[in-house]
Amino acid sequence: MAPALVAVAHGSRDPRSARTVHALLDVVRAERPDLDVRAAFLDLSAPRVGDVLAAVRADGHREAVVVPLLLGSAFHAKVDLPAVLAEAGARLPGLRLRTADVLGPDPLLESAALDRLREAGVDGGDPELGVVLAGVGSAHAPANRLVAQVAERWQARHSWAGAVAAFATAAEPDVPAAIARLRERGARRIAVGFWFLAPGLLTDRVVDAARAHAPDALIGAPMAAAGTVAELVLTRYREVLDRTELGSGAA
Incomplete structure (x- = not known):
């Protein structure tokens, strides 16, 4: 069983935000139907990260890759998410958690933003x-x-x-x-x-x-609906697995 992909967004009081995240992950699933892809939110939206990770373990996974749907390494990436994952890891023995890099900066994001401007x-x-x-x-x-x-x-x-x-x-x-x-x-x-x-x-x-x-x-429109963002989510997931394989090979 491949590690689950848990995509973590910040969350918003505006329901359009969560709908957009779910639509983005539908594209990810279409690209990789073999993966268990789940959405989670740090705040303001459901489901929350801890609940999703508990469900991942309950469904038989022993490993999950957390992909932050964050555009840079600011407070949410450096403080909020690590704290949430540390708490979840303590509560969920037997579930290995690995965290991917944030989405930005990356040329694929720039392409997504430009694509939405061209569409306008x-x-x-x-x-x-x-x-x-x-x-x-x-x-x-x-x-x-x-x-x-x-x-x-x-x-x-x-x-x-x-x-x-x-x-x-x-x-x-x-x-x-x-x-x-x-x-x-x-x-x-x-x-x-x-x-x-x-x-x-x-x-x-x-x-x-x-x-x-x-x-x-x-x-223009926000970036998530551009296909390049789904590609980037999968790239971040693969990077984590590639790092693991390199580490195993070095050992």
């Missing part, structure tokens, strides 16, 4: 277009820097007037400030892409702010 009508060669890449925002500065670096790469690769990161909370610039910067660079049209996996209250906040300052803005 964004032209990579439009010199009068300014692109806002909206992230959650974090007190962990490297997480914000990751989003800014993606926007910088986009600006270097496209003929847009500019591309600027913006944040829904906890960091600067916010969406109105990012739009103002792009207009200073000559942007006459605005597009908004998302460095979010799923829709929720914060993505709504981004859209409302964008519409208030650029009513005709092209709005």
Whole structure:
């Protein structure tokens, strides 16, 4: 029996978020019907991580690979998830838990975000277009820097007037400030892409702010529906198994 794949998302009060995670994992299952793939959430949504892992063991698994559906190594990845897994491991003797890397940074995520912008009508060669890449925002500065670096790469690769990161909370610039910067660079049209996996209250906040300052803005969708994200989830799972095989070979 292959190790179960337990994909752990943060969770949200907005039910669209959990629905999107479940839809993403349906794609993962279609790609790997031999795997037992389960969704779990750290907070605000059900089922919670501990309950899912208990069910995994009850169903006969002796090993699970936890794949964090997180875009960077901030507080949830470094503190929340390890604490939850440590507690679950203490309660579930006989179930070996291994944790994959977070999803980002990775070129597949950038491709997913760009794909959603293209679906919204964004032209990579439009010199009068300014692109806002909206992230959650974090007190962990490297997480914000990751989003800014993606926007910088986009600006270097496209003929847009500019591309600027913006944040829904906890960091600067916010969406109105990012739009103002792009207009200073000559942007006459605005597009908004998302460095979010799923829709929720914060993505709504981004859209409302964008519409208030650029009513005709092209709005992309969050990334999870792109097929490349399902591919990335499976890549993270395989990386854990590959590390184990290399370690066994070295021994």
